[in-house]
Amino acid sequence: MKIKHLVSGIALTMGASVLSISAMAADTIKVGVLHSLSGTMAISETTLKDTVLMMVEEQNKKGGLLGKQLEAVVVDPASNWPLFAEKTRELLTKDQVDVIFGCWTSVSRKSALPVLEELNGLMFYPVQYEGEESSKNVFYTGAAPNQQAIPAVDYLMNDLGVKRWVLAGTDYVYPRTTNKILEAYLKAKGVAAEDIMINYTPFGHSDWQSIVSDIKSFGAEGKKTAVVSTINGDANIPFYKELGNQGISAEDIPVVAFSVGEEELSGLDTKPLVGHLAAWNYFQSVESDANTAFISKWKAFTGNPDRVTNDPMEATYIGFKMWTQAVEKAGTTDVNAVEQAMIGQETENLTGGMAYMNKNHHLSKPVLIGEIQDDGQLEVVWETEGLVAGDAWSDFLPGSKDLISDWTAPISCGNYNTVTKTCSGQNY
């Protein structure tokens, strides 16, 4: 008995020392995680930090990458935009990470960008955004406007016969740019100016009475009306509540939202939201083997059977998979080599089919429209046929119509003007 104890004790110590050696060894591949763990964005971003940690753990179980273990370096930029730049610098110079997964808001990405370009870092950005950007050092795995907003409008226009449009958003860069693109797109489709109503509200707006009443009278003109909502985060709940209270149902005036997903709906009173729409590239409710496996892994990792998955998590998953494939293809973690190896990578979507990395650092993925159900899940009611390639520069804005991004030779430029055949030289 005693000997058995002793033996197992030795084995344990040995195991521990082996572990500590592998952890101590300088020869790990470092994965930086740049997500806010405190402040207003912590709600959304903590989930993505956990997703990266889960992926790292899984990769290490498979034996790591290039024969080395992966090591996650987590920093907290605390929802403080300038701090994103500082933390990026810290990750790249002090911790010398090989890749960064991070950012949620556009302003945080814009803050980290100059540092990434200066120090030639590599970042994966997993959230839907307004486009009009393509950096050599960033891969955009979330949706560009043509992968979320435009298909949603197409669905409303063609399938629901919507003729009048309310573009409602929170007052900051993503809604403003998206709505500019949508307005140009709608007008190109022959919608008259008086059939478009644009409305902006401050962050965290809670008094929606007048706006909902305006929407109600705007929608009472006899033409089918829909709201395209870029309203941010928690201002959505009072908005939907007010819609319900003023007797506007999803059948009368459907609202399609671009920032309401499973995570935002979890634990909420979904009664006033049932039937309204959301456009994403992923829904938890999609039935596929990859998705079922991912969901059960996620629930096991978080130890919470009620945890939900969402679209930015899938974008993180795809980004991480592609990065490991690219590192294996390049045989090194050198940023320039991995960047070139990334282009053309393919990996499985959680919703079925393959995601493809384009020359402009954006993904090709399917677009799904879902209706909110009373259990907080979204039921797919429409999806694009095949994949939609992310467009860095919108074709519907006068300033960016002629721009393309192509990071392969001979163009190797993030904003190449196809008319003047020049690269503006500005990197992002």
Add this chain to the structure above:
Amino acid sequence: MRYLNAICACLLGLLISTSVLAETPSEAQKPLLLELTEVKLSKALPVLQQLEASEGADMMALFKTMLNGDLYYEKETKRLIAALKEQSVTRYSDLFTGAALNELSSNQVKKIKVNNTLRGYLGEAIARMQLNHPDSAVRTDAVRSLFSDLGPNTIELIRTARLNEQSRSVQEVMDVALALYRAAHSDDATERLQAVKDLEGSLEPEVRNQLTKLAENDPSRSVRKAAQIGLDKIDQQAEMYGFINQLFFGLSLGSVLLLAAIGLAITFGVMGVINMAHGEMIMLGAYTTYVVQLMLPNMIEYSLWIAVPLAFMVSGLAGILIERLVIRHLHGRPLETLLATFGISLILQQLVRTVFSPLNRQVATPEWMSGSIEINPLLSLTLNRLYIVAFALLVFMILLIVLKKTSLGLNVRAVSQNRDMAKAMGIRTDRVDAMTFGLGSGIAGIAGVALSQLTNVGPNLGQAYIIDSFMVVVFGGVGNLWGTLVAAFTLGVANKFIEPVTGAVLASILVLVFIILFIQKRPKGLFPQKGRAAE
């Protein structure tokens, strides 16, 4: 014995028939019902249409359950089931017999999905069935919900129902529906003209749309003219009701401001303490509501009434604690008080983040506070706002009575007017300070209960209201409750009247600019305190 049996059977029959589930589907309906469990979401509409047209059992129960998203089927037998969700427990029962199926578990059943197209259709189908409902209010709603889609079949149903209709009000609505149809589809100009005349006085949006179409495109000039006259009348009314609506929105925003600011009017106005943690007292009240609902999941309808006194106590005690531990030691040093209370506000925010998680908490709205009362098609008042306006005024009156009629109120007023003199008269000023601070904080807690119905309950709830609260108190005149009342409603109404013109962002900026200018002119606010006490 046989009689008894018969009576029993009779009673049983009565029982079942009152639950509207007595009939079983006919042979013609059965395959359709089976198809419903197998068909794709996009192909379900024709199945439902056939079911509506089919002979046999009333499909009302099916349609209603499906509309609510409670329709399931048993995977094995394909039998249709209604789900009844009570709190966290879901119970199943047979859709047609109503028999409880307790042995079914959630993985033996599958939900029959609905989307907006189906919901729209189901709503109309139910309305068509309800044209002969015994309750006249239901009949009115049924006809009105059919306005937007008046096809020949629907019109035929309404026409038949109109023949037997007894109630005046339902008759009127039905006449509007029939006139709408005639105005849109009749080939005879005189008939259209008559229809336009029949539509006079109705404020329904569909009537307005029809009149707009006629006024623009009708081939007959007299019809165009009549439609234009009708349209002008409606527009006049719409303008008036729009004004009333905006006024109500303003009052409602004002009542929220009043609730948020009134506690501050006491701590800041009467005691002179700049309490940056005031918003967190509101937050504590809102979280109290959440905890009450969590503890008593079966009493959501009464939860608010339980939460009001509890929130008052929680926030009040927190306030007294803060006063005893911090503010008392900083008496007469406003800048330090400001910084210390700001620190407290951060501590409290982090505290709820740790205890309740940084995510927003869900506070359910009781049934009696959801929805709105519709005065006419152009004017409806949302119930939650209406209750909160009344509640704000009630709180204000109670506070006024406390300050005017109780001995505590007397002491508070004495201390705020002349601290040294009050002390000399034997008033224990430190105790009065603590009580005053507790009262102000408690009122903030009550405000939190009301705000939990309007906005998100999260750690940042208080911060959203602290600026507004100070704005109202300063604008109204420090130390004057009536000033706070007038200021809150003035700012609320002003904000809501500016908002449609400038948008929400600019409206709040304009209000702030206005207050800055106003304070330049009258530094002591709307109703400054007069006399020596004000010095």
